[in-house]
Amino acid sequence: MEIPYIVDARPDTGLHNCKLGIWLFLASEVMLFGALFSTYIILRTGAVEWPFGELNVWLGMANTFILIGSSVTMVMAWASLKLNDFGKHRLYLIGTFVLAGIFLVNKYFEYADHVTRGELPSHSTFLAVYYTMTGLHGLHIVGGMVVMAYLLGPGAKMWKTRPDQFSNRIEATGLYWHFVDLVWIFLFPVLYLL
Amino acid sequence: MDKVATSGAAAHGHAHEHTHEHHELGFWRKYVFSQDHKVIGIQYAVTGLVFLFFGFTLMMIMRWSMAYPIRPIPLIGSLLGQTRAPGGIMLPEFYNQLGAMHGTIMVFLGVVPLAVGGFGNFVVPLQIGAPDMAFPKLNMASYWVYFLGGVTMFVSFFVPGGAAMSGWTSYAPLSVIAQPGQLGQTLWLVGMVFLITSSLLGSVNFIVTIVQLRAKGLSWMRLPFFVWAQLVTAFLLLLAFPPLEAAGVLQLMDRVAGTSFFMPSGLVVGNVPVQVSGGGNPLMWQHLFWFLAHPEVYVLVLPAMGIVGEIIANNTRKPLWGYRTLVYAVAFLGFMSFIVWAHHMFMTGMGTTISAFFQTTTMIISIPSVIILTALLLSLWGASIRFTTPMLFALAFLPMFAIGGLTGLPLGLAPSDIPLHDTYYVIGHFHYVVAPGTIFALFAGIYYWFPKATGRKMNDVLGAIHFWGSFVCINIVFMPMFIQGLAGMNRRMYDGGLLYANNQGLPLQLNVVIGMAVWTLSLFQIPFIINFFASMKWGKKVSDNPWDATTLEWSAPSPPGHGNFLTEPVVYRGPYEYSVPGAAKDFSPQFEPERA
Ligand code: HEM
Ligand SMILES: [Cu+2]
Numbered sequence: 125m126e127i128p129y130i131v132d133a134r135p136d137t138g139l140h141n142c143k144l145g146i147w148l149f150l151a152s153e154v155m156l157f158g159a160l161f162s163t164y165i166i167l168r169t170g171a172v173e174w175p176f177g178e179l180n181v182w183l184g185m186a187n188t189f190i191l192i193g194s195s196v197t198m199v200m201a202w203a204s205l206k207l208n209d210f211g212k213h214r215l216y217l218i219g220t221f222v223l224a225g226i227f228l229v230n231k232y233f234e235y236a237d238h239v240t241r242g243e244l245p246s247h248s249t250f251l252a253v254y255y256t257m258t259g260l261h262g263l264h265i266v267g268g269m270v271v272m273a274y275l276l277g278p279g280a281k282m283w284k285t286r287p288d289q290f291s292n293r294i295e296a297t298g299l300y301w302h303f304v305d306l307v308w309i310f311l312f313p314v315l316y317l318l
Numbered sequence: 319m320d321k322v323a324t325s326g327a328a329a330h331g332h333a334h335e336h337t338h339e340h341h342e343l344g345f346w347r348k349y350v351f352s353q354d355h356k357v358i359g360i361q362y363a364v365t366g367l368v369f370l371f372f373g374f375t376l377m378m379i380m381r382w383s384m385a386y387p388i389r390p391i392p393l394i395g396s397l398l399g400q401t402r403a404p405g406g407i408m409l410p411e412f413y414n415q416l417g418a419m420h421g422t423i424m425v426f427l428g429v430v431p432l433a434v435g436g437f438g439n440f441v442v443p444l445q446i447g448a449p450d451m452a453f454p455k456l457n458m459a460s461y462w463v464y465f466l467g468g469v470t471m472f473v474s475f476f477v478p479g480g481a482a483m484s485g486w487t488s489y490a491p492l493s494v495i496a497q498p499g500q501l502g503q504t505l506w507l508v509g510m511v512f513l514i515t516s517s518l519l520g521s522v523n524f525i526v527t528i529v530q531l532r533a534k535g536l537s538w539m540r541l542p543f544f545v546w547a548q549l550v551t552a553f554l555l556l557l558a559f560p561p562l563e564a565a566g567v568l569q570l571m572d573r574v575a576g577t578s579f580f581m582p583s584g585l586v587v588g589n590v591p592v593q594v595s596g597g598g599n600p601l602m603w604q605h606l607f608w609f610l611a612h613p614e615v616y617v618l619v620l621p622a623m624g625i626v627g628e629i630i631a632n633n634t635r636k637p638l639w640g641y642r643t644l645v646y647a648v649a650f651l652g653f654m655s656f657i658v659w660a661h662h663m664f665m666t667g668m669g670t671t672i673s674a675f676f677q678t679t680t681m682i683i684s685i686p687s688v689i690i691l692t693a694l695l696l697s698l699w700g701a702s703i704r705f706t707t708p709m710l711f712a713l714a715f716l717p718m719f720a721i722g723g724l725t726g727l728p729l730g731l732a733p734s735d736i737p738l739h740d741t742y743y744v745i746g747h748f749h750y751v752v753a754p755g756t757i758f759a760l761f762a763g764i765y766y767w768f769p770k771a772t773g774r775k776m777n778d779v780l781g782a783i784h785f786w787g788s789f790v791c792i793n794i795v796f797m798p799m800f801i802q803g804l805a806g807m808n809r810r811m812y813d814g815g816l817l818y819a820n821n822q823g824l825p826l827q828l829n830v831v832i833g834m835a836v837w838t839l840s841l842f843q844i845p846f847i848i849n850f851f852a853s854m855k856w857g858k859k860v861s862d863n864p865w866d867a868t869t870l871e872w873s874a875p876s877p878p879g880h881g882n883f884l885t886e887p888v889v890y891r892g893p894y895e896y897s898v899p900g901a902a903k904d905f906s907p908q909f910e911p912e913r914a
Binding site for chain 2: 247252
């Protein structure tokens, strides 16, 4: 026997395995970041003072638009597969990958700027929250890039043999990517603007 | 096995363009880096058993120090080294390491991997008629990440300063400032991150498998109770563990990067102000920890209830009493377990409103627990019971879990919890649920499914010795703890509370009794170990369905080959159709078609 519903949806649940799996994974991610945001709220409401304006809002804003853009290219990468245009798909996926890279480079400049000014995580609760939450988010970006690199490189072969499964994979990666984007859309105002 | 694999491949019923080649796998791929759920299940189970044994050994050493404080440990005392037990006499610091690691190992490396990773992996796909788990590679990864976590925890004993020593709960700020500059607690945190990642991968896999891979005809209300228990457990692992992962990362930052997530301002230790930026909240750790750790106690007990349910139905030759009620109760229990966590924190000075909320939810959650216990108990009513070895352990689970659960009620009410908190009463309470409760159920499961995994039965005489010896000893170990706790004996004291006036007399003498019982208990595990290994080779060969059981796993060959079933299984009825009136035999398996 083969493992069923790798490609097609199971009739009574309407899902294929990978899609259900990625949604469950995202549910657990919601709990992870939920716990971090709760910690932030508790610490901030309990704090005597909370620094304001320590972060570079323009870089943060730029990164927000970069990630939103990468979410769009991600959707296009999946949609082009559905339209059977593998070449366009690769272009869009490379675009997503590059945007993610630019996000990280910006992040690097931000971190480096703080570090040279001696603003380390141990400096204040605000910076501790900032480094930890953006750091974990950054790790999620890196994780997504690793998956994209795989799907652009050795993983791309699957398009020839099992196209449906391949587009399922792109779809799952996309769902994850939108989630990572969404987390940033919460992080940006919480850390940079409030 | 090979015969099965090829015929299984020939019989597969799904028309995918990609036909999976059943080529011979090498030794490494077949037994070590296997993607087969049965091999992974056995890997989990064996590793879990080894860790249970290891954690138990730690406790046996601790018990010496409590029964005979400041006396050299016999036999192994001299082997422990100057930093742990100079002259064979245990140092309090080493006792603390043993205590913290005993709890951690038993819960996260022993019981959960055996109950979920072991039984869940091996049994669930078979019981739902699936060829494997939904994501075999993920399954393998989850075992190896767990293994890494175990290695990390184990290695931490041997780094300078020794293993973590702030309790299995790792309360901040103690855990942050303990062993400064040393690795113990840091490795504990890293190990936990591995273990959490592993159970995350596992839980996604379980839920997808159960939702997606059920065989034809296996509707939700035909699922064996064990599968329901595993499904709810998987949800608890999926949603409750991430907050602890977050907490672990934050504590790691506190220890490594010098942040103050859990470090309050103005903390003074040994008359020296602690040099941190401050502003942190130590109670936050407790909330995040118990948000996981209360659901975790149900992770410990639900699979056990599932196993007991299967075995009781099989050995009473009757349907489980109130199958639907059991299913609803288990789902409700899972949901409620997310909103009771602060009953571990009544002593933290929380306000009366919050405390009233958590007292209420705690009382509510005991209702489904009692329903499950009652339904299992009523299933025995009027049955002609087969007292097989698995059944002995399953039967013992019922009163043991009852004692554990009932002693939880006074802990769930703040007025009675305040004097009992952090005493041996609490230790008695949760050990009754987990040790003679869950671990007995796990033994029951091993005796019950051993024939499926090996094609042979375990020996019943050795099984009976194992059971009766363990049953008597374990009660002598845990029953006196209620007395000690009511007398006010605190937990976590390396000399067993020698210096406190309220412990003089009986409470201290009970430490000796408990010690004796623990060491005897270890002797009664020897028949089990012998039985386990000897039966693999010399156990009586049995048929595919030696217990005359009804669920799907018994339609597969023993041991099942790659792909599990010879033909695609189809389910015709509910899981526990025993002694159906008018049927030719006293069991009507799920996989046997209705006779026209
Ligand atoms: C069903 C009713 C139950 C109730 C009302 C209950 C209530 C409680 C309460 C209030 C505490 C905190 C005591 C304190 O620290 O002062 C506690 C501790 C504990 N319970 Fe239960 N419990 C129940 C069942 C269980 C079950 C089923 C398990 C495990 C399988 C369990 C495992 C534990 C553990 C491990 C602790 C101690 C944790 C620690 O402080 O180290 N309990 N219980
Ligand atoms: Cu609890």
